[in-house]
Amino acid sequence: MTVCSFRKHSWQIPQNWKGFTNLFSQLYHCDELAIGTSSVLDTPPSPFAPVFQSKSKAHMVLRAKRANSFLEEIKPPSKERECVEEVCNFEEAREIFQTQELEFWIVYTDGNQCEPDFCVNGTCVDQFQSFVCKCRPGFDGKFCDQREKELSRNCSKDNGDCDHVCMDSVDELSRTCACLPGYSLQDNSRTCSPSAKHVCGRQVLILNERGNLHCGGALIAESWVLTAAHCLERSTKVSVRLGDYERFKAECTEVTVSVSEAVIHPDYDTVTVDNDIALLHLASPVQFSTFIVPVCLPSRRLAEQVLHRNGTMTVVTGWGKEDENKKYFSSALNFIKVPLVERGLCSQVMLNNISENVLCAGWLGTRHDACEGDSGGPMVTRYRGTWFLIGLVSWGEGCGHPEKLGIYTKVSNYLEWIRSVQKGSERP
DSSP states (O other), X not given: OOOOEEOOOOOOOOSSHHHHHHHHHHHXXXXXXXXXXXXXXXXXXXXXXXXXXXXXXXXXXXXXOSOOSGGGGGSOOOHHIIIIISOOOHHHHHTTOSSOOOOOOSOSOOOOTTSSOOOTTEEEEEETTEXXXXXXXXXXXXXXXXXXXXXXXXXXXXXXXXXXXXEEOTTSSOEEEEOOTTEEEOTTSSOEEESSSSOSOOEEEEEOTTSOEEEEXXXXXXXXXXXXXXXXXXXXXXXXXESOSBTTSOOSOOEEEEEEEEEEOTTOOTTTOOXXXXXXXXXXXXXXXXXXXXXXXXXXXXXXXXXXXXTOEEEEEESOOSSTTOSSOOSBOEEEEEEEEOHHHHHXXXXXXXXXXXXXXXXXXXXXXXXXTOTTOEEEEEXXXXXXXXXXXXXXXXXXXXXXXXXXXXXXXXXXXXXXXHHHHHOO
C-alpha cells in the first residue's frame, strides 16, 4: 500500500457507493490502494457520512510517518524514511550512504527474460539477464526456429553439423556445438565466426644458433610453437621468427623470439622417426596481428571423423628446397596443395613402415611434395571457413618423386600431450 497525496477538488456528495469510491480515488491520488477484508470501508457508508475518518481509522488506510522530528536524526539511517516519507535531497541521501560517490545500479530487478517468449518451437528457460530455449524434437537453433537434420542429433556423423567442437549429451540423443578460442557461436548454434579478422594459420621459421633457417613450425598459442622432433635432435638452442614471408627482406612484420624450453615427445624414435613432434615454449608471448596468428587445433573427434577423410585437400607451407638437388632453401614462403591418401595405398608405395601416428598426402604422378627445410612446418585444411592444423612435415623417401608420397605427423594423436606440457609449464 502506498501513501496517497491529497488533491483539491470541488465535489458533491454522491448518491451511491460506486460514486463514492470514484470520488475517494479523486481525493486521494494513489498508485496502489490495498484495502484488506478488515478495512474500515468494508460496508458502504451512508451518502451523507463524513468524508474524513477519525485519526485512528485513517491510520488503518494511510501509513503514518515513522519519524519527523528532532528524534528522527538519532535513529538509524533508513532509505525508506529519508527518501520516501521525506523529500529526497542530497542532505537526506547523505544520512543513508556513507560516501558522496555517485553510483548507478545496473540491475535493480532482473525480471522475466522469457517475456516475450522468443522460443518458436520450444520452451523458454529464464536465466539472469538471458534465456535458453529447450527445443522440441526436430528443431534446433538459439530460438528453436530451424529444423534439425537427422544426422546432427548427436556427434556420430559429420561432427554433429558443428563447425568446430561437438559435445554429446549423456544419453547421446542430442549434442551441443562450441567454438574454439577466438570464435563465437552464432544464433543457429552450429556456426562459428571469428571474433576478429585473421584468427588462424600462419607459419613459423625456426632459426639455428647462427640465425639461419633450420626448420618450420606452427604457432598454436601466444607462447607455444609445434614442430618436428627430428629438428631438435642435434641441438635445442633455437629461436623463432614470426610474421615473415621473404627471408632476406625486412618487411617490418617480422618478430624474432628466443625459446626458453624445447620439449621433445618422450616416445620419439630416432630410427623410425615415429612420434615426430615437439613443443617450443617461447621466452615471451607474442603479440597477435594480421601477420602473426595462431593456427587452430581441431578436436580429436573432428579430426578423425571429418578432417582425415581420404581426399581431403590440404595446404603445406615452408621455405624448404624447391628441388632435392638444389643447394639453397627458398627465399620466399612457398606452399603446395596436396590431398590426403588412405593408409593402405600409402603403405604400398612407401618402403618404410607407415605407423598410426602419421598422415600420408600427395599426388602420385606429380612432383608436389615437401622437401628439406620444410620439416616441422604446418599441414592445414579448411573446414567451414576455419583453417585447422592436422599435420607437421615429417619425412619422405626423397623429394618430389612422382611415385612417392609425403609423410606428416598426425597432430590429433597428441592433443592430450600438448595440453599436459602447456599446463605443466604454468605451474610455479
